């Protein structure tokens with residue numbers, strides 16, 4: 001399949017004024033370094049399928065990465081066209097064995113997320129997860145007393161999640177039942193990959209009850225922007241390890257929200273930010289990882305994770321962040337309906 005590209009503007013503030021963080025050539029070099037990094041840490045007989053969850057999306061061509069001068073958003077420019085992008089994900093097929101292994105390896109991180117969500121929401125209720133993938137969060141949320149439904153464009157993983165007993169819909173949040181209202185909408189794994197994050201967040205707002213909670217998790221563009229320049233310095237080895245272990249090397253995302261740019265976007269759409277948490281990726285080491293590499297990853301992520309949670313502002317140390325926001329006022333769609341009604 002050929003992929004088409006278009007020039008992008010910042011989706012948060014609309015500015016076209018951006019600074020280059022990495023050229024396409026530099027991104028290509030990062031992707032090669034990423035493969036070399038993981039290759040050196042795996043047992044020689046590792047089946048290729050198990051590389052998938054480590055080097056996610058790396059089959060995609062390298063694209064230039066820029067940062068908005070006005071609001072700090074990091075994004076690819078040019079970027080894949082929306083239609084092509086959805087096709088990329090919808091046709092991704094995995095074997096049941098790989099899905100089971102992904103589901104199991106993601107449970108630990110999802111359990112922590114479900115517990116944080118419950119704490120911040122002060123209880124459980126109904127929910128909708130956008131990008132429910134192999135159902136690891138759906139299962140963890142159920143353990144915490146939530147009743148979450150999933151929605152995803154990937155029919156193959158949806159079939160798998162349904163086989164585990166979850167309500168899962170094929171499609172996007174924009175096409176999801178417009179009359180249904182839930183207590184929480186979670187977009188843990190894909191806000192950075194969506195064709196139109198603004199439209200998805202607006203659709204999330206419209207499906208939340210008043211005071212309902214939005215939970216986002218995203219790769220932190222501010223961390224890539226801060227650490228990437230170190231790849232050309234004596235600190236390169238450490239910088240490369242930090243980016244590679246947190247899946248930021250090669251920047252395999254369309255968009256790198258930062259805590260501030262994400263807050264600016266959701267506030268415009270009728271949310272009030274209640275909490276931002278800096279985080280690292282859960283360790284990906286498994287039976288295929290060499291022992292020294294697994295130990296190193298645990299140490300680096302334990303220390304780095306503390307720093308990530310402690311950092312403030314745009315949290316440049318934190319490779320990932322979660323943002324929680326409450327729906328306030330009337331939803332944008334309700335506001336539109338009222339404004340077109342005759343006085």
Ligand SMILES: [Zn+2]
Pocket residue numbers: 010011012013014015068069070071072073
């Ligand atoms: Zn901007």
